[in-house]
Amino acid sequence: MKILLTSFQHSKILTTISRFSVARWQPKGFSYPKLYCFSPRVTGGMDLTTEFSPKDYKTFYDEILEDNRNEIKEFMMEQFELATPILALCCWCNSSRQKDREHLYCHTILIGHYIKKQFPYVEFNYCDGRDKDWFADIFLGEEDNE
Numbered sequence: 001m002k003i004l005l006t007s008f009q010h011s012k013i014l015t016t017i018s019r020f021s022v023a024r025w026q027p028k029g030f031s032y033p034k035l036y037c038f039s040p041r042v043t044g045g046m047d048l049t050t051e052f053s054p055k056d057y058k059t060f061y062d063e064i065l066e067d068n069r070n071e072i073k074e075f076m077m078e079q080f081e082l083a084t085p086i087l088a089l090c091c092w093c094n095s096s097r098q099k100d101r102e103h104l105y106c107h108t109i110l111i112g113h114y115i116k117k118q119f120p121y122v123e124f125n126y127c128d129g130r131d132k133d134w135f136a137d138i139f140l141g142e143e144d145n146e
């Protein structure tokens with residue numbers, strides 16, 4: 001199975017594959033099935049925004065993923081049972097929305113790393129600016145400890 005991590009904008013052309021929203025809400029005109037387990041919303045109502053440092057962002061978002069681990073596993077198992085060959089997880093972020101940033105600041109990058117750890121055989125495509133992985137340093141540090 002392959003998972004595309006991408007923007008709603010880019011997903012418009014992916015008309016033949018299953019598309020899901022992993023954002024808190026969707027842009028006008030989109031109504032993909034929502035995966036709340038991946039929504040970047042910290043318990044207690046605080047939104048996870050680009051105001052956070054990459055390290056804090058990753059720490060908070062990893063907690064969200066950990067809290068939702070059963071739902072995430074259920075979603076993945078469901079896709080395996082359906083034999084879904086390819087699907088897209090969509091968020092608002094793309095380079096044209098974050099012109100002031102060197103790297104795209106998007107939780108979908110972290111979703112990729114998280115699922116890869118649980119299901120190493122799943123392939124990922126980091127699309128629409130996500131190839132420039134600004135979390136790389138943090139992840140490299142982690143691998144050193146393993």
Ligand SMILES: [Zn+2]
Pocket residue numbers: 091092093105106107108
């Ligand atoms: Zn995003």
